[in-house]
Amino acid sequence: MARVDIIMPQMGESIAEGTLSRWLKKVGDEVKRDEPIFEISTDKVDAEIPAPAAGVLAEILVKEGETVAVQTVVARVETEKGAAVSAQASSSAPPPPPQREATPASSPKRQQPPAPVIAASPSGNGNSFEDRVRTKSSPLVRKIAAEHGLNISSMQGTGIAGRVTKRDIVGFIDSGVSTPAAPGVRAGGWSGGHALPMPEPWAGDVVEPMSKMRALISEHMVASRHTSAHVTSFIEIDFTRIARIRAKKRAEFEAATGQKLTYMPFIIKAVTQGLREFPVMNSSVAGTNVIYRKQINIGIAVALDWGLIVPVVKHADDLSLSGITRALNDLAARARAKKLSPEEVQEGTFTITNPGVFGSLMGTPIINQPQVAILGVGAIEKRPKVLPGADGEDTIAIRTCAYFSISFDHRVIDGAVADQFLAFVKKTIETFPETGL
Numbered sequence: 001m002a003r004v005d006i007i008m009p010q011m012g013e014s015i016a017e018g019t020l021s022r023w024l025k026k027v028g029d030e031v032k033r034d035e036p037i038f039e040i041s042t043d044k045v046d047a048e049i050p051a052p053a054a055g056v057l058a059e060i061l062v063k064e065g066e067t068v069a070v071q072t073v074v075a076r077v078e079t080e081k082g083a084a085v086s087a088q089a090s091s092s093a094p095p096p097p098p099q100r101e102a103t104p105a106s107s108p109k110r111q112q113p114p115a116p117v118i119a120a121s122p123s124g125n126g127n128s129f130e131d132r133v134r135t136k137s138s139p140l141v142r143k144i145a146a147e148h149g150l151n152i153s154s155m156q157g158t159g160i161a162g163r164v165t166k167r168d169i170v171g172f173i174d175s176g177v178s179t180p181a182a183p184g185v186r187a188g189g190w191s192g193g194h195a196l197p198m199p200e201p202w203a204g205d206v207v208e209p210m211s212k213m214r215a216l217i218s219e220h221m222v223a224s225r226h227t228s229a230h231v232t233s234f235i236e237i238d239f240t241r242i243a244r245i246r247a248k249k250r251a252e253f254e255a256a257t258g259q260k261l262t263y264m265p266f267i268i269k270a271v272t273q274g275l276r277e278f279p280v281m282n283s284s285v286a287g288t289n290v291i292y293r294k295q296i297n298i299g300i301a302v303a304l305d306w307g308l309i310v311p312v313v314k315h316a317d318d319l320s321l322s323g324i325t326r327a328l329n330d331l332a333a334r335a336r337a338k339k340l341s342p343e344e345v346q347e348g349t350f351t352i353t354n355p356g357v358f359g360s361l362m363g364t365p366i367i368n369q370p371q372v373a374i375l376g377v378g379a380i381e382k383r384p385k386v387l388p389g390a391d392g393e394d395t396i397a398i399r400t401c402a403y404f405s406i407s408f409d410h411r412v413i414d415g416a417v418a419d420q421f422l423a424f425v426k427k428t429i430e431t432f433p434e435t436g437l
Helices: 081-092 129-135 139-147 166-175 212-227 240-257 264-277 321-336 415-430
Strands: 002-007 017-023 036-041 046-050 055-060 066-069 073-079 230-238 283-286 289-292 298-300 302-304 307-309 350-353 373-377 381-388 394-409
Touching: 002 055, 017 212, 036 073, 036 212, 139 166, 212 307, 230 415, 240 321, 240 394, 240 415, 264 298, 264 321, 264 350, 264 373, 264 415, 298 321, 302 321, 373 415, 394 415
Parallel strands: 298 350, 350 373
Antiparallel strands: 002 073, 017 036, 017 066, 036 046, 055 073, 230 394, 283 289, 302 307, 373 394, 381 394
């Protein structure tokens, strides 16, 4: 008999920790390989994590509601020795980094973890792995830092890659050493640079704590606004041609694929072509370098009853319309069932959000870091439009239209480029060939 470590997986390339929200098994229970054993929450996903091997749950090391760093051992399964060897190799070893082409100038060097001492240090550009992990300290540590006006990013701790732990922050406060306050931070979180008073509940109000997922989404959104120079442009797109193609081909398509033919696969197809034409829209910022992604991986925001999740369609530019449709439906269904694997919410290069399904005409979505742009799709509906008639006179016609918005990072994308990208997507949709199915 042997014991296999079960670790906290990394559910996104910028995620340094996860919260174990619920155990699905208890000590002594038998588990099957790939059977869900616990649930985790991050700002990207709520997911069920499968057991790496069959056996009996022998130890639980992390309690429900506890937040720990990725690669932390959360439990152990007692199993046969032969199964343990292969399972432990796959479960406890960190995944290899994705292979990408990069020039020496755009490949940040991995630094050695800092010495295990708590001390103020000059702040870098905030884009290194160590900087991201250090500022991703646990909610309790961030709360203590906010209450004392401390800037965690200027500290080195004893945790992974200098991550500041509770013991570190308490010891630092007790030492009486000062450190620069984080801009806009106060008790209760970001204040946007103004020390606004914390709202108090009134008689009859109901006070509920945020769910872990909601709290992390909140933090991620605020961090994105503080990272990227957000600008949003809009364009109106005529979907009449696509609507006619759908009406004509829908029955044949659904009979052949077993999938419903929606507007979203057409949109993704146009977007992937646009990203090829304007590669800066498919990039990331690393300090003063721009990383141009060779892969085109489209994240699709999926609204859940308990939050928001962004599963990723990998290599979307290589998929046919039916392939995109299958991938979309599969990811959305498993997202709602908490069945997504960690790699299915990682390595997105561009995100599409679709508030139009709820009737919204347009919006200004927040960029999904570390990406540089996000497309918002408004309601696709029939509208009266003025069109040139055959005799040269203007006529009013009923057309199926939608407003698209693109929020982009003005640090690396100029308005002209973003608008040209939108215009390209518009033209591609409005001239989509019937043979494109």
